[in-house]
Amino acid sequence: MTKVSVIIPVYNVEKYLRECLDSVINQTLSDIEIICVNDGSTDNSLAILEEYAQKDTRIKIISKRNEGAGKARQAAIKKASGEYLAFLDGDDYYKSDFVEKMYASAKKIIPILQFAILANITLRQTYIQIFQNLFQCKTFRHLNHFVPAICLIIFLHRFRIGIGIKYIKEVL
Numbered sequence: 001m002t003k004v005s006v007i008i009p010v011y012n013v014e015k016y017l018r019e020c021l022d023s024v025i026n027q028t029l030s031d032i033e034i035i036c037v038n039d040g041s042t043d044n045s046l047a048i049l050e051e052y053a054q055k056d057t058r059i060k061i062i063s064k065r066n067e068g069a070g071k072a073r074q075a076a077i078k079k080a081s082g083e084y085l086a087f088l089d090g091d092d093y094y095k096s097d098f099v100e101k102m103y104a105s106a107k108k109i110i111p112i113l114q115f116a117i118l119a120n121i122t123l124r125q126t127y128i129q130i131f132q133n134l135f136q137c138k139t140f141r142h143l144n145h146f147v148p149a150i151c152l153i154i155f156l157h158r159f160r161i162g163i164g165i166k167y168i169k170e171v172l
Helices: 014-025 045-055 069-079 098-118 127-134 157-162
Strands: 004-010 032-039 059-064 084-087 154-156
Touching: 004 014, 004 045, 004 069, 004 098, 014 032, 014 045, 032 045, 032 069, 045 059, 059 069, 084 098
Parallel strands: 004 032, 004 084, 032 059
Antiparallel strands: 084 154
16 A cells, blocks of 8 residues: 555646646655646646656546635545545645655554544544644644644545545635
């Protein structure tokens, strides 16, 4: 099983897309799949995705009509095979060791998540409350000014499926 599925919604980001894709394909953790969702782009974003997919077999492209980043991410999640899910916007990029560090940190956090479920933490908490609880653990204390964002977190794929989390459009 692939360690991490990196999900990238793409909508008219041709100006930034090469830097984004370069940052992902050059990660120090190479056991990843890269799922790019062309969300109805009208610029050259799709051509750039196809160019990169020809060079790197880890890149998979999904093309769909424009419905926003949330729906694009949901489409990719359905195709993801990684143990963990990571998210990146098409106009952003990762530092070269980001995915590896997040993967290692997530491996340490899984027992905390399992405890939270056993302790009956309800899913009615807002996503910000959940993230604030998670990121108070010592693994992430070096982040002095943390703002919860989907692109700063990786999720255990099995965890998301197992409890049937449904994403709210404005959140994801």
